Amino acid sequence: MKNMLAVFVGGGAGSLARYFLSTYLNGAKNAFPWGTLISNFAACLILGLFLGWELKNENQVYGMRLLIITGFCGGFSTFSTFSAETLNMLQNHKVEQAVVYMIGSIGICLLGVLAGTALINLLK
Numbered sequence: 001m002k003n004m005l006a007v008f009v010g011g012g013a014g015s016l017a018r019y020f021l022s023t024y025l026n027g028a029k030n031a032f033p034w035g036t037l038i039s040n041f042a043a044c045l046i047l048g049l050f051l052g053w054e055l056k057n058e059n060q061v062y063g064m065r066l067l068i069i070t071g072f073c074g075g076f077s078t079f080s081t082f083s084a085e086t087l088n089m090l091q092n093h094k095v096e097q098a099v100v101y102m103i104g105s106i107g108i109c110l111l112g113v114l115a116g117t118a119l120i121n122l123l124k
Helices: 002-025 034-057 062-076 079-091 095-122
Strands: none
Touching (some): 002 034, 002 062, 034 079, 034 095, 079 095
């Protein structure tokens, strides 16, 4: 029960954070989805920071892992929204914008995880 509560609380917090970013940054219906891109990057950065912290401390706190990685990062990242926005761009014949968004999303999220783990390694 404690594990489910950790995922529930983290997921709720992550979902609210994503909602606020999307509300304030996505703008008009057909505008570039900056809020989604930033929330995906931030979730990956947070995930990387937590993974790096776990490696540095050589201990895993399972409840914190569930709260932060499964819950918060799972609620905060928005791959399903990313996919729907990409499809919308393609259906509206915005192929170049869709390609930039896809490559940018994947690239920036990989950089987020890398940056998070690297930052923790610098603190060793």
